[in-house]
Amino acid sequence: MKLTRRGFFKITGAAGAAATVSRAYAAKASPAPEDPFGCLVDLTRCIGCRKCEDACNRVNDLPPPARSFEDPTVLNRPRRPDEKAFTVVNRYFPGQRDASNQLVPTFVKIQCMHCQEPACASACIVGALTKKENGAVHYDVTRCIGCRYCMVACPFEIPAYEYHDPITPRVMKCTFCFERISEAGGLPGCAEICPTEAITFGRRKTLLAVAKKRIQDNPARYLQEIYGEKEVGGTSWMYITAVPFEKLGFIDVPDKPTPRLAETIQHSLFAYLWSPIVLYGLLGGIMWASRGNRPHPEDEEGDRR
Amino acid sequence: MTHHPYPLKTRFWTPGVVVLAVLMAAGALAMAARFIGGIGYVSNLSTARPWGLWIGVDVASGVALAAGGFTTAFLAHIVGRHYYEPVVRPALLTAVLGYTFVVIGLLVDIGRSWAIWKPMVFWNFNSVLFEVAMCVMFYLNVLYIEFLPVVAEQYKGRVNLPGPLAALNGLVESVLSLADRVLDKIMWVFIIAGVVLSCMHQSSLGSLMLVAPTKVHPLWYTPILPLLFLTSAIAVGYPMVVFETTLATSSLKRDGEMRVLAPLTRITIYLLGLYMALKIGDMVVRGTYVHLLEGTAQTNAFLVEMVLGVIVPWLMLLSERVRRSRRALFAACAMIVGGVLLNRVNVFVVAYTPPVSEASYFPAVGEILITVGLIATLMFIYRFLVTHLPVLSAPAREVSA
Ligand code: SF4
Ligand code: SF4
Ligand code: SF4
Numbered sequence: 001m002k003l004t005r006r007g008f009f010k011i012t013g014a015a016g017a018a019a020t021v022s023r024a025y026a027a028k029a030s031p032a033p034e035d036p037f038g039c040l041v042d043l044t045r046c047i048g049c050r051k052c053e054d055a056c057n058r059v060n061d062l063p064p065p066a067r068s069f070e071d072p073t074v075l076n077r078p079r080r081p082d083e084k085a086f087t088v089v090n091r092y093f094p095g096q097r098d099a100s101n102q103l104v105p106t107f108v109k110i111q112c113m114h115c116q117e118p119a120c121a122s123a124c125i126v127g128a129l130t131k132k133e134n135g136a137v138h139y140d141v142t143r144c145i146g147c148r149y150c151m152v153a154c155p156f157e158i159p160a161y162e163y164h165d166p167i168t169p170r171v172m173k174c175t176f177c178f179e180r181i182s183e184a185g186g187l188p189g190c191a192e193i194c195p196t197e198a199i200t201f202g203r204r205k206t207l208l209a210v211a212k213k214r215i216q217d218n219p220a221r222y223l224q225e226i227y228g229e230k231e232v233g234g235t236s237w238m239y240i241t242a243v244p245f246e247k248l249g250f251i252d253v254p255d256k257p258t259p260r261l262a263e264t265i266q267h268s269l270f271a272y273l274w275s276p277i278v279l280y281g282l283l284g285g286i287m288w289a290s291r292g293n294r295p296h297p298e299d300e301e302g303d304r305r
Numbered sequence: 306m307t308h309h310p311y312p313l314k315t316r317f318w319t320p321g322v323v324v325l326a327v328l329m330a331a332g333a334l335a336m337a338a339r340f341i342g343g344i345g346y347v348s349n350l351s352t353a354r355p356w357g358l359w360i361g362v363d364v365a366s367g368v369a370l371a372a373g374g375f376t377t378a379f380l381a382h383i384v385g386r387h388y389y390e391p392v393v394r395p396a397l398l399t400a401v402l403g404y405t406f407v408v409i410g411l412l413v414d415i416g417r418s419w420a421i422w423k424p425m426v427f428w429n430f431n432s433v434l435f436e437v438a439m440c441v442m443f444y445l446n447v448l449y450i451e452f453l454p455v456v457a458e459q460y461k462g463r464v465n466l467p468g469p470l471a472a473l474n475g476l477v478e479s480v481l482s483l484a485d486r487v488l489d490k491i492m493w494v495f496i497i498a499g500v501v502l503s504c505m506h507q508s509s510l511g512s513l514m515l516v517a518p519t520k521v522h523p524l525w526y527t528p529i530l531p532l533l534f535l536t537s538a539i540a541v542g543y544p545m546v547v548f549e550t551t552l553a554t555s556s557l558k559r560d561g562e563m564r565v566l567a568p569l570t571r572i573t574i575y576l577l578g579l580y581m582a583l584k585i586g587d588m589v590v591r592g593t594y595v596h597l598l599e600g601t602a603q604t605n606a607f608l609v610e611m612v613l614g615v616i617v618p619w620l621m622l623l624s625e626r627v628r629r630s631r632r633a634l635f636a637a638c639a640m641i642v643g644g645v646l647l648n649r650v651n652v653f654v655v656a657y658t659p660p661v662s663e664a665s666y667f668p669a670v671g672e673i674l675i676t677v678g679l680i681a682t683l684m685f686i687y688r689f690l691v692t693h694l695p696v697l698s699a700p701a702r703e704v705s706a
Contacts, residue, residue: 080662082352123516125434126427143427146416149434151355153516157661160352161416163345169416251660253519261528262515263431269508269531270436276501283383283497290385 032116036135038204048107052190059189087111114236122259123153136176233257332678347671353662363410374400375503376542440506544638614644
């Protein structure tokens with residue numbers, strides 16, 4: 001175990017260079033596309049017909065559901081999207097009553113939010129999940145290793161997994177009908193079929209304007225809030241509502257993109273590998289300085305204990 | 306130090322080893338089930354709970370408890386305290402085996418085991434997991450290189466493989482003698498690299514959960530998680546060495562090596578003290594102590610982790626009497642080891658509370674069997690290797706007495 005003087009200086013030289021470079025390192029810009037597509041869901045228009053679920057099932061070649069899409073009793077229990085259903089519609093009774101004193105339901109369609117700065121994409125070890133220019137958060141199964149870190153990261157608990165496939169399981173989530181919307185005039189299956197135009201497809205900026213106009217034109221009908229405008233840095237799917245979002249199963253998430261902290265720490269520590277190089281040089285220095293043998297503390301004169 | 310490491314050549318099939326073999330067989334069955342029916346067939350993992358026992362124990366705890374490898378290498382080879390040499394090889398062997406089993410654990414846990422090489426080709430620098438994976442891969446290679454001289458020492462000049470493998474004798478022989486000649490001169494490159502890589506991935510392991518601020522209980526979610534993981538890994542290094550050396554020497558009827566172990570734990574007072582100060586300071590600064598007495602599963606797990614895993618053993622180590630007694634020292638070190646293990650399980654499993662689904666998670670029998678089987682295999686191979694390779698240097702107890 002010998003450290004030559006030359007080897008030692010080579011290391012410390014590299015460490016110095018790395019420290020200089022790291023100071024010049026600037027934080028990476030936001031990965032969010034400028035003007036992606038999005039969907040605006042107007043919860044006041046949704047009638048809970050589940051045609052969107054049906055369309056999604058057909059467009060994505062998903063297995064037939066256990067109970068038919070016409071069966072309204074499915075709505076009696078809240079559901080989550082899973083590996084066989086990329087979107088589900090849930091029914092809530094937030095407390096309002098109509099003229100005949102019946103509780104008024106609100107229906108909420110949920111699916112992947114296609115976040116502007118997706119936590120899943122930041123987390124994915126191999127970059128199998130990416131935010132595309134058109135707004136879709138796209139999954140490339142040929143890269144995926146099945147680590148499920150994307151599922152840990154997603155604040156909306158969206159990605160599901162084919163846990164019962166032993167060899168080639170996939171991460172399953174709403175695709176935003178990536179292929180369809182990549183073509184001119186293409187719509188996601190759900191937005192195309194919705195009979196009440198509860199789902200509006202378009203450029204995210206346009207949709208935000210539409211949402212604000214609807215709220216402004218009809219302040220009695222809507223709350224002054226757009227879920228997805230700022231949540232986790234903005235999402236491509238956005239919602240407007242008559243009932244507070246908390247009562248409709250929407251979760252409270254921070255406005256800051258959730259992967260920011262991890263990315264900032266990661267990038268400031270490892271930019272140009274400056275910290276490992278500095279550490280390497282430092283340890284090399286210590287090793288060089290303390291070569292030679294030292295006696296056992298109990299054999300030393302004037303025992304230090 | 307007058308004695309040198311030597312192969313023990315003791316009887317191998319003791320009753321304890323038979324128990325290990327049974328556990329291994331059970332684990333192998335569960336593992337077969339995993340590769341036939343899928344992860345869902347043997348585990349309780351779900352959409353809300355994508356990571357469970359395997360990541361918490363097989364991977365996170367495995368990596369933390371293998372920290373004896375780089376911390377002893379630092380002490381003996383970098384700071385030049387060569388009198389610690391007797392514990393370097395056992396710690397190195399534990400690290401080699403530990404990391405090997407981390408990778409095997411990962412092969413079981415990731416859905417597409419055959420794709421485990423893909424991170425080498427597809428890089429995502431934003432992903433903390435990518436950094437961890439790269440470091441673990443490089444470090445595993447460094448560990449094998451560091452261990453090669455031990456093999457060379459035993460078999461150089463007398464390679465004699467059985468049966469058809471005999472054709473390889475010449476090749477293996479030349480590799481070993483080359484390793485013996487060259488490695489000694491350049492080993493410092495790998496020793497420093499090992500310490501650097503360890504610091505990198507030990508801390509990044511703590512960064513893994515930073516991506517999920519809304520899901521991790523505030524008692525654990527802190528921006529200094531990477532620092533906490535690094536300091537706790539460094540602090541658990543020497544207690545782990547004491548723990549395993551004491552286990553190995555008493556089960557193999559060797560001398561207790563107290564002359565080396567006692568001063569090691571004096572260093573631990575500072576290292577564990579630093580970790581404790583960071584952990585308590587963080588709690589005070591962020592004001593999370595308000596959660597301490599809520600009495601939920603999470604807060605209780607936190608209290609156990611801190612009190613039994615950090616504070617009590619730290620107080621014990623302060624006492625000279627404890628450090629001089631083989632038994633008490635073992636108890637204190639076992640508590641520290643248990644505390645770090647619990648911390649990893651807490652961060653990855655207990656603290657993880659997905660906001661939408663109140664999915665509670667408890668590992669399925671299949672998950673437990675696989676984990677237990679892996680640990681049993683690790684102990685089995687450790688025992689096999691120390692009887693055939695020069696790893697332990699403690700003399701047999703009859704001789705020293
Ligand atoms: S909702 Fe989840 S899965 Fe969808 S883009 Fe956002 S982080 Fe990714
Ligand atoms: S499971 Fe697949 S998509 Fe998800 S993080 Fe791992 S590699 Fe990426
Ligand atoms: S198709 Fe439209 S109206 Fe029908 S459930 Fe879906 S979003 Fe609501």
